[in-house]
Amino acid sequence: MSIDTETARRTAKLARIAVPEERLPALAGEFNAILGFIEQLQEVDVDGVEPMVSVTPMRLKRRDDVVTDGNQAEAILANAPEAREGFFAVPKVVE
Amino acid sequence: MSALTDLTIAEARDLLRAGETTALALTEAHLEAIEGAGALNAFVHHTPEIARAQAKAADARIARGDQPDMCGIPIGVKDLFCTKGVLSQAASKILDGFKPPYESTITDKLFHDGAIMLGKLNMDEFAMGSSNETSVYGDAVNPWRAGNSEAALTPGGSSGGSAAAVSAHLCLGALGTDTGGSIRQPAAFTGITGIKPTYGRCSRWGIVAFASSLDQAGPMTRSVRDAAIFLRAMSGHDPKDSTSADLPVPDFEAMLTGDIRGQVIGIPKEYRIDGMPEEIDTLWQQGIDMLRDAGAEIRDISLPHTKYALPAYYVIAPAEASSNLARYDGVRFGHRAKLSQGDGITEMYEKTRAEGFGDEVQRRVMVGTYVLSAGFYDAYYNRARKVRTLIKKDFEDVFAAGVDAILTPATPSSAFELGAMEDADPIQMYLNDVFTVTVNLAGLPGIAVPTGQDRRGLPMALQLIGKPWEEGALMNVAQSLEDRAGFVARPEKWW
Known part of the structure; x- marks a missing residue:
C-alpha cells in the first residue's frame, strides 16, 4: 500500500488540518514510512482471534440516569475564544 | 539532617510526623531549587502562591494529628493534568491559555490528602514523543550529562519535565502519565523510579486524553518506597471514569518486605533485540543475578508476539488520538486561528488545527484518521486490535504457567542528545x-x-512487569532489585 499526494490531501481534509499544497508530497512520504512499519502486522495469523474491546475483563459500571451536574454556563464558556450571550460564537454556518 | 530537597517522600513524611520539619519549610526549599533550575526547563507554570497556601494548611492539619502519607509533600504535576484555575495546556499551542474550571480526580485526591503542588511540568505535546522535544515550551533538559561533555541530553518523554524535576531534586515526586512508556522511559533516562499501574487503577478523569485504552497515570519518585506511598494516594475507583476499577487499594508500602524467595521471574527471549548495546545486555544479566541472589527462581520464557507490539501500538494509539483530539476545534477552548474574509467554519477548524498542533501531533492525528477511514478499518485497526489480544494472551500464558514477574531492560539505550534524532x-x-x-x-x-550506569556515567534502568492489580507484589520485587543494585548516583549540579 502506497500513499500518494492525493490520498495525503484527502486524509488531511478528513482530519480537518490545513496542509499547504507544497507540503503534501513530504507528508505522503512520512505516511508511507509509518504504514510500511505497520505493514508487519500482516504477517500475524489472526484467524479466529477476537479484536480487543477492553483490556481489563470488567463490565463497565452503570449509574442511574439522573441529572448530577449543570447550571454552569459561565464556567463552560470561560475558556471560549469567542462567546456571546451565553453561547459559543463561530463564523456563520448557514447562509 | 540532610538538605530538605534530598529527602525521600518517606523520610519527609516521618520528619513531618515527628515535628522535625514543616510543610512550609519543605515547600520553600523546593521553590528555591526550582528558582535556580530554569536551565532544565522542567517547571513551565509556577504556582508558589498555591504551594504556600497548601503548605500552611498541611501544617495546621499535621498539628491536629491528621496526617495522610502525602500530607505536606511538595510535588510537581505534568501539564497533562487539568488543575483548577491553573494553566493546563498539554504542552500544546492549541490549548494556549486554557485554565480548567475543574480539578482532575488524581490531583483532587492528592490535594485532599494534603499534597502540595509546586507547579506544572514540561512534557511532549499531548504526550506524543519520547524526548520532550515536541513541547510548545521548548525542550526539557536532563540534569545528567555524559562524562565531561556539556551537551544537553534529553530527559526522555513524554513525562520529561517530571523526570528532570525529580532527578534534579526540584520536588519530592511528580505525576506522570504513560501511554507507551512515557513514565518508564524518562525515569530510566534520569535515574529515578517510575511505575505505570494496571490500566484502571487510577482515574483518567481530568487528564487530557491521548489514547484512552492505553493511558494511565503514575508516580515518578526517587525510591520504590516513595512510588508505593504516592501510588496509593492516587489510586481508586472514580464514578467519573467508568474504566477505573472498583477494587480495594492495598497499602502498597506495607507490602515492601524485599523478600522474594521462591518467586518466579521470567526472562523473555524476545527482548534480546538486534543492535542492543552491550551495556544494556550486561545490565540485564546483572539484574538477573541480583534477583537470583535474592532467592528468586529465574526462568526463560517466550512472549512470541512482542515484535508486533510497536506496529500495533502505532495503529491503535493514533486511531484513538485522532478521535480524542477532534475536540480541539477552536470553538470551546484554547487557540482559534485568525480568519480571512469569507472564511467559514471549515476553514476555522482547518486553520486552527494546523496552527495549534505541532508536526508530530498532526502526523499522528492524520495516521489515525487514515487507519480508521473507510476501506482501511479492517486491514489496519481491526487487525491491530486482534494482535493486541494475542499480545495480552502471551502474558496471560506465562503468568498461568507460574511466572510472578518479568524482568526486561527498560530502554534500548541511555539518554541521547537533544536534537540527535x-x-x-x-x-x-x-x-x-x-x-x-x-x-x-x-x-x-x-x-x-x-x-546501573553506562561507561559515560549515565543512568540505566531495568523494567519489571507484573500481573494485573498486583502492583504491591511487583513493587516488592522492585524493592529487592533496588536494595541489591544500590543505585545512589545523582547528577552533578551544573544548572
Whole structure:
C-alpha cells in the first residue's frame, strides 16, 4: 500500500488540518514510512482471534440516569475564544 | 539532617510526623531549587502562591494529628493534568491559555490528602514523543550529562519535565502519565523510579486524553518506597471514569518486605533485540543475578508476539488520538486561528488545527484518521486490535504457567542528545518504547528501576512487569532489585 499526494490531501481534509499544497508530497512520504512499519502486522495469523474491546475483563459500571451536574454556563464558556450571550460564537454556518 | 530537597517522600513524611520539619519549610526549599533550575526547563507554570497556601494548611492539619502519607509533600504535576484555575495546556499551542474550571480526580485526591503542588511540568505535546522535544515550551533538559561533555541530553518523554524535576531534586515526586512508556522511559533516562499501574487503577478523569485504552497515570519518585506511598494516594475507583476499577487499594508500602524467595521471574527471549548495546545486555544479566541472589527462581520464557507490539501500538494509539483530539476545534477552548474574509467554519477548524498542533501531533492525528477511514478499518485497526489480544494472551500464558514477574531492560539505550534524532524518520524515535509498549497494550503494571550506569556515567534502568492489580507484589520485587543494585548516583549540579 502506497500513499500518494492525493490520498495525503484527502486524509488531511478528513482530519480537518490545513496542509499547504507544497507540503503534501513530504507528508505522503512520512505516511508511507509509518504504514510500511505497520505493514508487519500482516504477517500475524489472526484467524479466529477476537479484536480487543477492553483490556481489563470488567463490565463497565452503570449509574442511574439522573441529572448530577449543570447550571454552569459561565464556567463552560470561560475558556471560549469567542462567546456571546451565553453561547459559543463561530463564523456563520448557514447562509 | 540532610538538605530538605534530598529527602525521600518517606523520610519527609516521618520528619513531618515527628515535628522535625514543616510543610512550609519543605515547600520553600523546593521553590528555591526550582528558582535556580530554569536551565532544565522542567517547571513551565509556577504556582508558589498555591504551594504556600497548601503548605500552611498541611501544617495546621499535621498539628491536629491528621496526617495522610502525602500530607505536606511538595510535588510537581505534568501539564497533562487539568488543575483548577491553573494553566493546563498539554504542552500544546492549541490549548494556549486554557485554565480548567475543574480539578482532575488524581490531583483532587492528592490535594485532599494534603499534597502540595509546586507547579506544572514540561512534557511532549499531548504526550506524543519520547524526548520532550515536541513541547510548545521548548525542550526539557536532563540534569545528567555524559562524562565531561556539556551537551544537553534529553530527559526522555513524554513525562520529561517530571523526570528532570525529580532527578534534579526540584520536588519530592511528580505525576506522570504513560501511554507507551512515557513514565518508564524518562525515569530510566534520569535515574529515578517510575511505575505505570494496571490500566484502571487510577482515574483518567481530568487528564487530557491521548489514547484512552492505553493511558494511565503514575508516580515518578526517587525510591520504590516513595512510588508505593504516592501510588496509593492516587489510586481508586472514580464514578467519573467508568474504566477505573472498583477494587480495594492495598497499602502498597506495607507490602515492601524485599523478600522474594521462591518467586518466579521470567526472562523473555524476545527482548534480546538486534543492535542492543552491550551495556544494556550486561545490565540485564546483572539484574538477573541480583534477583537470583535474592532467592528468586529465574526462568526463560517466550512472549512470541512482542515484535508486533510497536506496529500495533502505532495503529491503535493514533486511531484513538485522532478521535480524542477532534475536540480541539477552536470553538470551546484554547487557540482559534485568525480568519480571512469569507472564511467559514471549515476553514476555522482547518486553520486552527494546523496552527495549534505541532508536526508530530498532526502526523499522528492524520495516521489515525487514515487507519480508521473507510476501506482501511479492517486491514489496519481491526487487525491491530486482534494482535493486541494475542499480545495480552502471551502474558496471560506465562503468568498461568507460574511466572510472578518479568524482568526486561527498560530502554534500548541511555539518554541521547537533544536534537540527535532531528533528521531521523519518526520510526527511529518510536523504537525508544520497544520494551515498554507491550505493557500498555496488555494493560499490565510495569516499573522502571535504576540499577546501573553506562561507561559515560549515565543512568540505566531495568523494567519489571507484573500481573494485573498486583502492583504491591511487583513493587516488592522492585524493592529487592533496588536494595541489591544500590543505585545512589545523582547528577552533578551544573544548572
